């Protein structure tokens with residue numbers, strides 16, 4: 099399955115892309131978000147979470163490490179592991195429970211949780227390009243491939 103490349107010219111387009119990705123996932127799976135500080139990982143996550151009908155704030159979980167959202171049938175866990183010192187810390191958060199349920203997990207800075215996090219269905223790498231951002235979507239599982247197929251329809 100080849101990668102899918104998308105472009106978001108501004109923040110509004112990024113939020114719209116998030117909502118589109120939310121729809122194809124159906125609210126289940128694991129997405130790793132890559133990109134430098136300020137790339138737009140939290141913005142894209144906000145678009146995804148709002149895509150499931152969330153109307154309140156989506157704050158960056160930089161200090162809490164994870165923010166849970168209950169959105170009707172869908173459960174989303176938004177992680178930001180930037181401040182994680184040791185992947186073992188994740189064990190204390192009880193993250194196994196998060197990954198055993200039928201939730202969608204969005205994970206910023208997943209490399210900091212290496213060895214503890216489950217495998218990603220898809221990596222999304224965000225890079226600045228002109229005034230906006232390019233998103234490279236790389237699927238790693240049959241589920242991730244199905245998402246990419248749905249996104250290119």
Ligand code: ADP
Pocket residue numbers: 106107108109111112133134135136137138139140141142206229230231
């Ligand atoms: P990260 O979580 O990767 O550190 P954030 O999403 O917090 O990044 O911040 C990204 C910044 O870039 C915000 O100021 C946001 O308004 C802006 N931004 C997000 N997506 C785009 C885009 N597609 N084009 C231009 N600016 C964007």
Ligand code: MG
Pocket residue numbers: 139140158178206
């Ligand atoms: Mg962020």
